[in-house]
Structure formats: structure tokens, C-alpha cells
Amino acid sequence: xxxxxxxxxxxxxxxxxxxxxxxxxxxxxxxxxxxxxxxxxxxxxxxxxxxxxxxxxxxxxxxxxxxxxxxxxxxxxxxxxxxxxxxxxxxxxxxxxxxxxxxxxxxxxxxxxxxxxxxx
Amino acid sequence: xxxxxxxxxxxxxxxxxxxxxxxxxxxxxxxxxxxxxxxxxxxxxxxxxxxxxxxxxxxxxxxxxxxxxxxxxxxxxxxxxxxxxxxxxxxxxxxxxxxxxxxxxxxxxxxxx
Numbered sequence: 001x002x003x004x005x006x007x008x009x010x011x012x013x014x015x016x017x018x019x020x021x022x023x024x025x026x027x028x029x030x031x032x033x034x035x036x037x038x039x040x041x042x043x044x045x046x047x048x049x050x051x052x053x054x055x056x057x058x059x060x061x062x063x064x065x066x067x068x069x070x071x072x073x074x075x076x077x078x079x080x081x082x083x084x085x086x087x088x089x090x091x092x093x094x095x096x097x098x099x100x101x102x103x104x105x106x107x108x109x110x111x112x113x114x115x116x117x118x119x120x
Numbered sequence: 121x122x123x124x125x126x127x128x129x130x131x132x133x134x135x136x137x138x139x140x141x142x143x144x145x146x147x148x149x150x151x152x153x154x155x156x157x158x159x160x161x162x163x164x165x166x167x168x169x170x171x172x173x174x175x176x177x178x179x180x181x182x183x184x185x186x187x188x189x190x191x192x193x194x195x196x197x198x199x200x201x202x203x204x205x206x207x208x209x210x211x212x213x214x215x216x217x218x219x220x221x222x223x224x225x226x227x228x229x230x231x232x233x
Contacts, residue, residue: 042208042225056218090162108153109221111162
């Protein structure tokens with residue numbers, strides 16, 4: 001299994017440009033999510049999905065769109081990039097939500113290797 | 121909002137010594153997880169401890185949980201240079217009925233040879 005695959009690894013954009021960060025997992029995970037990581041801010045949840053056709057907002061959703069048409073893919077779209085969106089983005093997936101007591105699974109997240117985005 | 125906060129923010133020790141990192145959180149939890157992040161890489165899950173557990177071991181890792189103090193600690197024994205990384209705790213917040221895994225800012229651990 002490849003696990004969680006993110007593309008591209010690096011991207012430079014100009015303010016106002018749009019782009020899509022791709023995320024794919026081959027573990028048949030229901031739960032997928034996007035985080036951004038900034039110095040001194042830790043990881044902040046942008047959007048997440050609990051299954052195909054279902055998405056919801058995290059802590060910092062503004063400026064980002066997501067969709068989940070298949071179990072495997074969860075792309076993150078920046079419609080009009082801003083310098084404040086310069087960050088490292090991580091996609092992560094899990095078998096299900098974090099109810100370790102109920103179904104016995106660990107609820108651990110599997111992370112991709114990250115996409116470093118610079119907006120000029 | 122930060123649910124988990126790690127302490128210290130940075131820790132530098134000699135190889136072979138033990139490293140202890142702490143995490144404090146604000147609300148009741150179902151479980152608490154610890155992750156490691158090597159420089160330039162994604163996070164890797166290390167260990168999960170449930171709210172009804174007080175201590176858990178995995179190899180050289182020992183995690184404790186004190187729900188009365190809303191705190192957890194991660195101990196790495198006999199540290200190695202390869203343990204150099206950032207370590208994060210993560211807990212689940214229930215926000216508007218939805219479960220969201222929230223991370224702290226992390227402890228940057230440096231093991232000096």
C-alpha cells in the first residue's frame with residue numbers, strides 16, 4: 001500500500017491564482033482531512049470528510065474548498081490564493097472517527113508527506 | 121483554539137538520556153494520541169492512551185495520563201540520535217456534534233551524539 005499520497009510536494013503561486021492540492025489514500029479509509037502547519041501555530045484543521053459525499057469545516061476553512069466524490073480522493077482547492085495561505089499542507093486519513101472505545105480501532109491518523117505552498 | 125499544549129517547546133539532551141515531554145489539555149477526552157514528525161516529513165502515530173488507562177508502554181516509549189490534572193507525558197528512554205524530531209499530542213474535540221482531532225504546537229526534541 002502506498003498509504004496517503006499528496007501532490008505536488010512544492011508549489012509557488014502568485015496572489016489570486018487558483019490551484020488544487022491532491023490527496024489520495026489506498027487504505028479504504030472513511031475519514032480524510034486537511035491540516036495546515038505554520039511555525040508556532042501547530043497543525044490546524046481546515047476541512048474534513050467522514051465519507052464520500054460528506055464534508056465539513058474545521059478550524060480554518062476560509063479560502064479553501066473540498067469535495068469527496070470517491071472514498072480514495074480528497075482534493076483541497078484554493079480558489080484565489082493569498083500570501084496568508086503560505087504554509088505546509090498535510091492530508092491525513094483514518095479508518096473511521098476517533099471512537100476507539102466503540103469499534104476497537106485505534107483512531108490513528110495516517111499522514112501524507114506534505115505539500116509546501118508559497119504564495120507571492 | 122489549542123486543546124493540547126506541549127511543554128517544553130524545545131528540549132535538547134545527550135544521547136542515552138531520557139526525554140520527557142508533557143501535554144496539557146482543557147476538556148474531557150476519550151483518548152489522547154502522540155505523534156512524531158521528522159523534519160520535512162508527515163506526522164507518524166506513536167501511541168494512543170484511552171481515558172480509562174493511566175500508563176501505556178511501546179518499546180522505549182512510556183505514556184502516562186492523568187485525567188484529574190488533564191495532562192499526559194511521553195517518556196522516551198535511552199534516547200538515540202534518530203529520536204530527534206518534533207512530538208505532538210492530539211485529542212478529540214466535539215464541536216457542534218462533530219469529532220475533530222486537534223493537535224498541540226509540539227515539542228522539538230534534539231538528541232546530541
